[in-house]
Amino acid sequence: MGRIIRIILLILLVSPVNAIAIPSEGNFVPESGKSIWGFQFNNIFLRDFNKVQGKGNTKQYFLKASYGLSERFFLDGKIGMGSVSFRRNDGLDLNFSSGFAGGYGFRYLLLEDDQGSWKSIVGFQHISCHPFKDTISDVNHRVIWDEWQGTWLFIKTFEKADLYFGPQYSAVQLKYKVDDFRRRLKTEDSWGVLFGTDYLLSEKTSINIEIRLIDEWAVNTGISYKF
Numbered sequence: 001m002g003r004i005i006r007i008i009l010l011i012l013l014v015s016p017v018n019a020i021a022i023p024s025e026g027n028f029v030p031e032s033g034k035s036i037w038g039f040q041f042n043n044i045f046l047r048d049f050n051k052v053q054g055k056g057n058t059k060q061y062f063l064k065a066s067y068g069l070s071e072r073f074f075l076d077g078k079i080g081m082g083s084v085s086f087r088r089n090d091g092l093d094l095n096f097s098s099g100f101a102g103g104y105g106f107r108y109l110l111l112e113d114d115q116g117s118w119k120s121i122v123g124f125q126h127i128s129c130h131p132f133k134d135t136i137s138d139v140n141h142r143v144i145w146d147e148w149q150g151t152w153l154f155i156k157t158f159e160k161a162d163l164y165f166g167p168q169y170s171a172v173q174l175k176y177k178v179d180d181f182r183r184r185l186k187t188e189d190s191w192g193v194l195f196g197t198d199y200l201l202s203e204k205t206s207i208n209i210e211i212r213l214i215d216e217w218a219v220n221t222g223i224s225y226k227f
Helices: 002-014
Strands: 035-049 054-068 073-088 093-112 118-130 134-136 139-157 161-178 181-186 191-200 205-213 217-226
Touching: 035 073, 035 161, 054 093, 054 118, 054 217, 073 118, 073 139, 073 161, 093 134, 093 139
Parallel strands: none
Antiparallel strands: 035 054, 035 217, 054 073, 073 093, 093 118, 118 139, 134 139, 139 161, 161 181, 161 191, 191 205, 205 217
16 A cells, blocks of 8 residues: 555646646545545635736636545545636736636645544645637637645644644646737746645534635635535
């Protein structure tokens, strides 16, 4: 099992993904050999692209799942819909209605004290959003919003809630196409910080709220159930 985990980690870390900052998925994790299913809403209010190109935002809705590959290693996946808005610095506003969105990632329990009151989790997540085109004056505009993120969470566990915070490293590429002209717009701000909580509604049900700052301005929320 340890060898399988190392192989998966290597594939995820070196795979050539074009990537945004994303929900860290927090501390509500499945037991080994079991899964968690849930719904998630992710709203990135603001992300700068190369400072001089423009500003973007996206809204994403996901059905998500996590699987416990071991007691410490958890695989994450999601599928859903997402929309993108992009305001170019020349004043043109582009709005791309919801199309396919999906993502994957992993979390690894790095440290935990004997009482389980303090934990540390590292993770990697990737999301790709493919909204429908926007046509202005018979000119077709298309985008793909690609994002990846690495996080290191520090978690304090209470009776009903887990509070967490930590640094994140993120990157976004906006693949922008106008008719036959193509360009990849990249973000310059990569380092940020996140704060979140997982609150237990029952032993198997949890709601999550998370805020991400500095590299982007974003919030996500969701509900999950352990099977």
